[in-house]
Amino acid sequence: MSPRTPKQYRELREEKRALIMDTALLHFANEGFHKTTISHIAKHAGISKGLMYNYFKSKEELLSELVSRSVREIYNDLDPDRDGILSTQEFELFVRKVTEMLREKRTIWMLFFQMMMQNEVQKILEENLSFDDDMKFIPHVTTLFSDYFKRKAQKMGNDYNPETEMNMFIITLKGFALTLVFSDTFDERLFNNTVNNIIQVYK
Amino acid sequence: MSPRTPKQYRELREEKRALIMDTALLHFANEGFHKTTISHIAKHAGISKGLMYNYFKSKEELLSELVSRSVREIYNDLDPDRDGILSTQEFELFVRKVTEMLREKRTIWMLFFQMMMQNEVQKILEENLSFDDDMKFIPHVTTLFSDYFKRKAQKMGNDYNPETEMNMFIITLKGFALTLVFSDTFDERLFNNTVNNIIQVYK
Amino acid sequence: MSPRTPKQYRELREEKRALIMDTALLHFANEGFHKTTISHIAKHAGISKGLMYNYFKSKEELLSELVSRSVREIYNDLDPDRDGILSTQEFELFVRKVTEMLREKRTIWMLFFQMMMQNEVQKILEENLSFDDDMKFIPHVTTLFSDYFKRKAQKMGNDYNPETEMNMFIITLKGFALTLVFSDTFDERLFNNTVNNIIQVYK
Amino acid sequence: MSPRTPKQYRELREEKRALIMDTALLHFANEGFHKTTISHIAKHAGISKGLMYNYFKSKEELLSELVSRSVREIYNDLDPDRDGILSTQEFELFVRKVTEMLREKRTIWMLFFQMMMQNEVQKILEENLSFDDDMKFIPHVTTLFSDYFKRKAQKMGNDYNPETEMNMFIITLKGFALTLVFSDTFDERLFNNTVNNIIQVYK
C-alpha cells in the first residue's frame, strides 16, 4: 500500500492515455468518427466513460490528439531531415519505407484517408493549431521531390517533363496506398512486385 | 377543382424525389452519412422533414436508393457492352470517359470513396439486394481489362508482365481518381496532361 | 354522364360514410384507437386520407360517431321498450338475445370493452354529448332487472337476496361476454350449454 | 471521493428501476400502452427521458419486463405448488386469495386485461421468451381445477356436469375480476358478499 511516486503516476497516466488513444484510433478508422461513440471506446478500452474526460476535454480533442500523435509517428519514421537533397538511393529507400509503413500502420492511414474526405472532420482539426505545426513537413517533402525530378530531367533530355513525372509518381503512390489500406486481399508477392515496379519506373 | 391526374402526381413525385436525392448526395458526399442529418437535407431541399419520409422509408433507404441510382448513372455512361474485346482505341476512349466522369460527377465519386472506407455504411448497402445487381458489371469490366493486358503481353515480349501492368494501371487510375475528386486545385492543363500520360504509358 | 339527383348523392355519401366507419371499427377494435392510424383506415377502406376529413372532422369525431352508431345498433336490437316489466319469458329472451349479439356483433363489443378500460378514450367520449344521450337506456335496463330480481325474491323466500342474485347474474354475464368476445375458441355446443345454464340458474 | 462500491451501484439501480416500472405500470394500465409516452413516465418518475434508456432498451422492453415482473408477483402470491390436488378448503382459499389480489394489485390486473384485448400489445410480448416461461403455470392451474370439478361430479350425481360447472365458475370469476378492476364503486360489503356467494355456489 505504499503510495506511488510522482514518476510512477506519470507513467500510469501515460499508459492509460495511450490505451484510450489506441482504442479510439481503431474505431475511428474502421467505423468513422461520427459513428463511433465514447461509450463504445470506453467499453473496449476497459475503462469508464468518465475517465475518458479525465484525459481528454472532449471527443473532438481526442481526435485532435490522435491525429497529432499519428502524424508525429509517421513523421518520425520518415525522418526526411537530411541534407535537403534526395539521392537516387534515398528515393528508393523512401518508397520502400512509405509503402512498408502503409502496411504496418494501416489503421493510421485509414484514419488519414477518412479525414481527407470529410469536411466536418477537417474543420475539427483546423481549430487545432498543433496539427498545423505537425503538418509543416509536407511542403518540405514536396520540395524535396520536386527538386529530385527536376534534377532527373536534366539527365533525361527534352521529352522528360518533371512536373508530369512527379504528378504521375504521386498519384501512383496514392493509388497504391488506397489499395493497400482498404483492401483485405493484397498478397506479399503482389506487394513486392508493385513496390519494385514503382521504384523502377519513377526513380 | 378536380384532383391532379395520376400522371401529374407521378411527375410531381419524381421531381421531388430527385430533388431530395440530389440534396442528400451533396451532403452525404461532403459531410459523410452519419454527420448529415435529415433536418439538414430537408432544409436545403426546401421541404419539411416529414415529406422525406413520404418518399423514403428511412435515412438508410435514402442512401441505398442514392447509391443504386448513382451506380446506374455511372454504368450507363460507361456503356461497356460491346463485343467483349477492348481495342487499343477503345482502351483510350475508356480512360478518357472515366476520367471525364470523375470531374463531371465528382460528388457521386466522393460518395463512393466514402462508402469504400466506412464499414458501417457498407453494411447498410449489403442489406440492399439491388446494389449487388447494380454491381454485377464490375467483374465484367475486370475481365475486359485483364484480357486487354494479356493480349498486349503477346506483342510486347518476355519482360512485360500483364498482371503487374494491369495492377499498375489500376492503382494509377485510382490515385488519379482520388486526387481529382478530393482536391480543389487541379487545373485543366494538368488534367489533360495526366490523362494523356496514363494513356500513353498503359495503352 | 347525367348528373346525380340530390337523393342519389345523399345515399352515396351515406354509403361511403358507413364504409369508413366499418373499416375504422374493425381496426379500433382489434388494434386499439391509438395504434390505428388514419392512413391505415383510408387504405383499407380504399379511399384517400383527405376524403376521411370530408366526412369526419377528426379522428376523435370518427370514434365518437362510431360509438354512437354502435350503441344505437345494440340498443335497437335489444328493444327493451315494453311495459316496463320483465316477465320470466322476457328474461330468458333477453339473455338469449344479448348473448347472440355478443357473437354477431363481436367487433362492436370489442370496442366497448376497450373503451371501458382506457381513461383517455373515455375522455374523448365525454366531450361528446350525444354519447350520454345514447347511454340513457342503461339506467332503464338496470331498473328493469332490479325489479325482476326483487319480484323473484318475493317468491323465493328469506335466504334469497335479490341484490346478491342480480350482482351474480351481471358478473356472470360480463364474464361470459368477455370470454365470447376475446377468445377465438368457443364452440357452438359450449355456447348453448352456457346460455342455457345462465338462464336456468338466474331466471 | 472514492466511487460508490459495486453494491451501492446495484442497489441504486434496483431502486430506480423499480421506480420506473411502478410509474410505467400506473400509466400503461390507466392510459394504455400506446397512449402513454416515455416523456410522461419520466416526468412522473422525476427522472430524465434519457435515464429510462439506461435501464430499458426500449418502450417495448419496458412493457415486457413489467409484465414479466407482474406475472411473477401474482404467481408468487398464488403459490399453487402443493400436492397437485385441490381440497374443498384449498378451493375456498384460492378464491379468497385471487379476489383479494384483484383488489390489492388492481393496477397489474388492469394491465393484464388491456393486454388481452390488444393484438399489437400481445405481439410485443410474444417476442419475449421469458413471458412464455412465466405463463407455464396456467395449464397447471387449469388441470388443478379440472380435476377438482371432476372429483366433485362423482359426489354430486348425474345431472352435475363438471365441464359446465367449471366453465360457469371461470366466467363468473372473470366477470367479477372485470368488475372489481374497472369499477371505482364496489364497496366492502358487496365484495365480501360476492366472494362468499361464489364459494358457496361452486365449491
Place this chain on the structure above:
DNA sequence: GATGAATGAGTATTCATTCAT
C-alpha cells in the same frame, strides 16, 4: 484517479391534419 448514474440537447421517425388542384 475512477465510477457509472444522470442529464438534455439533438436525431430519426410518425401521424393527424391541411390544402392546392
Place this chain on the structure above:
DNA sequence: CATGAATGAATACTCATTCAT
C-alpha cells in the same frame, strides 16, 4: 366530391458530457 403531397408538432431514442460519490 376526391386526391395525395405537404406540414409540423410530437414521439421514441441516442449520446456527449457532467457530477456526486
